[in-house]
Amino acid sequence: MTQTTKEDKQKVNLKNFNFKELENWVKEQGWPKFRAKQLAKWIYNKKVGSYDEMTDISKEIRQYLKDNTQLDTLELVSFEKSKIDGSIKFLWKLHDGHTIESVFIPERDHNTLCISTQVGCAVGCKFCYTTKDGLLRNLTTAEIVDQYIQVQRFVGLEPEKRISNIVYMGMGEPLANYDNVKKSVQILTDEKMVGLSNRKITISSSGIIAQILKMYEDKEFPQVRLAVSLNAADQKTREMIMPIAKTNTLEDLMKTLNSLPFKTGYRIMLEYVLLKGINDREKDAHNLARLIGKNKKKYKVNLIPFNPFEGSEFERPDEKRVERFQKILWDYNISAFIRWSKGKDISAACGQLRKKQLNNFISKQSLLEKTNA
Ligand code: SAH
Ligand code: SF4
Numbered sequence: 001m002t003q004t005t006k007e008d009k010q011k012v013n014l015k016n017f018n019f020k021e022l023e024n025w026v027k028e029q030g031w032p033k034f035r036a037k038q039l040a041k042w043i044y045n046k047k048v049g050s051y052d053e054m055t056d057i058s059k060e061i062r063q064y065l066k067d068n069t070q071l072d073t074l075e076l077v078s079f080e081k082s083k084i085d086g087s088i089k090f091l092w093k094l095h096d097g098h099t100i101e102s103v104f105i106p107e108r109d110h111n112t113l114c115i116s117t118q119v120g121c122a123v124g125c126k127f128c129y130t131t132k133d134g135l136l137r138n139l140t141t142a143e144i145v146d147q148y149i150q151v152q153r154f155v156g157l158e159p160e161k162r163i164s165n166i167v168y169m170g171m172g173e174p175l176a177n178y179d180n181v182k183k184s185v186q187i188l189t190d191e192k193m194v195g196l197s198n199r200k201i202t203i204s205s206s207g208i209i210a211q212i213l214k215m216y217e218d219k220e221f222p223q224v225r226l227a228v229s230l231n232a233a234d235q236k237t238r239e240m241i242m243p244i245a246k247t248n249t250l251e252d253l254m255k256t257l258n259s260l261p262f263k264t265g266y267r268i269m270l271e272y273v274l275l276k277g278i279n280d281r282e283k284d285a286h287n288l289a290r291l292i293g294k295n296k297k298k299y300k301v302n303l304i305p306f307n308p309f310e311g312s313e314f315e316r317p318d319e320k321r322v323e324r325f326q327k328i329l330w331d332y333n334i335s336a337f338i339r340w341s342k343g344k345d346i347s348a349a350c351g352q353l354r355k356k357q358l359n360n361f362i363s364k365q366s367l368l369e370k371t372n373a
Contacts, residue, residue: 011070014043015142015149018186019193031061037192043071044193047153073146074100079154090151094119094143098136100171102147104155104163111155112165115147117181118172123206125231126241127273129309130171138177144184148194165200169227174203175211182221189222199265202227206244207253216260227269227302228257232279233287241278254291262298273304274322276315285328292334301329301336 017025023036035057042054049072051062074092077099081088088104103114121128122135147170148163155161166188168174174181181203188194188201204227205212212228215221230250232238238245257268272288274280292299303326306316317325322338329336 011068013070013073013140013142014039015071015073015145015187016140016183018183019190029064035061040193044149044187044195047149047157049150049153072150073140073142074150076150076154088151088155090147090154092147092150094139096137100139100143100147102151102170104151110164111162112167113148113151113163114167114170115144116170116172117144117168117174117177121172122176123173124243125206125229127231127275127306127312127314129312135172135176138180139172141180141183141187144180145187145194148188164196165202166196167202167204167227169202169204173206173208175205175208175215178211178214182215182218185222185224186220189224198222198224201225202269204229204269204271206242207248208244209248209252209256212256212260223263223266225266225269226260227271228253229271229273230288230291231271231273233284233291237279237284241275250291258295258298267300268298269300269302271302271304273306274317274325275306276317276321278314280317280321280325282324282328285325289329289332289334292332296332296334299334301334302339303336304339304341307341 012025014022014025019036019040022040023033026033026036026039038057039054042048042057046053048054051057051065051071054062054065057065074094077091077093079088079090086106090102090104092100092102094100098119100116100119102116105112105114116139118138119136120133121131124131124134148166152161152163155163168181185201185203186193188196189198201222201224203215203224206229212226215226229242230238230253231242232240232245232250235245235250238250260268270288270292272279288301292301303322305322306312306314308314308316326336326338
């Protein structure tokens with residue numbers, strides 16, 4: 001793992017470029033066009049962490065790259081592997097000392113990576129730990145893409161370790177960091193770069209209507225899946241737990257979502273964090289069904305039982321209550337899944353890693369020993 005030095009901050013980071021920009025940069029250096037493809041292969045396919053590994057590039061060019069560009073943007077602080085489901089939570093340090101998290105989630109037939117887009121978040125949802133200190137800053141394109149590259153390098157490049165699905169559900173509101181998120185999606189879906197399938201990338205938003213519309217109208221934004229954190233089925237409750245709902249009302253949000261073009265394989269995911277006694281009552285499930293109305297084929301509901309954190313004012317409902325909520329939706333023929341958080345033992349939920357690791361710092365070495373044990 002390369003260490004970032006202060007000097008590195010001034011350098012160009014190639015992972016901030018989509019393919020067109022990479023080609024332009026290559027041209028500016030006076031190099032032949034094919035070098036863009038060559039660099040993309042080493043960075044995104046081979047996922048190298050140093051220029052010396054780029055063996056088909058001449059020594060002089062490698063030296064030039066070393067002097068003028070930077071490769072990795074994240075420094076691994078620590079990682080924790082769940083003994084229950086094998087998910088791995090990573091804590092990364094950025095060049096300015098801020099920390100972010102990513103979570104690798106192995107599933108039966110594929111692997112998913114949950115990535116962050118901001119340090120903190122300005123949205124202020126009452127049940128979310130990420131937003132406690134507000135927004136500290138946006139991540140750069142390179143910092144977003146690097147989570148994928150470095151986690152894949154860490155878990156291994158063998159086919160069974162391949163990350164095929166990416167969810168923008170870590171720290172931050174992706175659509176509030178629009179340009180960098182867009183470019184990261186371009187890099188992740190471009191055949192000449194990472195080349196993941198568009199359908200396997202999900203962007204989760206708290207429901208900023210203007211940004212959702214912007215994304216759908218933007219021809220350069222690769223079409224990916226949209227998830228919207230609804231979290232309540234009536235305006236009053238939603239406003240109480242998500243301040244953003246005051247300006248992005250439930251009615252307007254649902255109208256917007258209903259108006260989006262429907263494409264097979266791109267059902268919109270409605271996320272719903274279940275908070276005991278607040279939004280998990282039988283009448284809430286009926287309200288949610290009414291809200292979805294006749295558009296059952298367009299949506300999929302993901303029920304996420306609340307993950308408590310120190311000082312949080314909400315409680316997690318028990319399994320029975322969660323299942324009852326799901327059953328009501330099923331009775332309306334609405335597809336609804338329960339997402340018990342992965343890696344419960346390592347609290348691999350949105351924004352919770354940072355706190356635990358910072359308060360209770362465990363050295364990288366001791367974690368390595370633990371994981372290898
Ligand atoms: N900002 C985006 C994406 C990151 S949050 C969004 O809000 O959609 C990803 C998901 O985690 C959201 O659905 C959010 O509602 C959920 N979440 C946040 N805090 C949680 C907690 N403590 N327990 C369970 N889910 C939580
Ligand atoms: Fe931000 Fe999402 Fe957390 Fe809300 S749930 S504060 S939008 S990260």
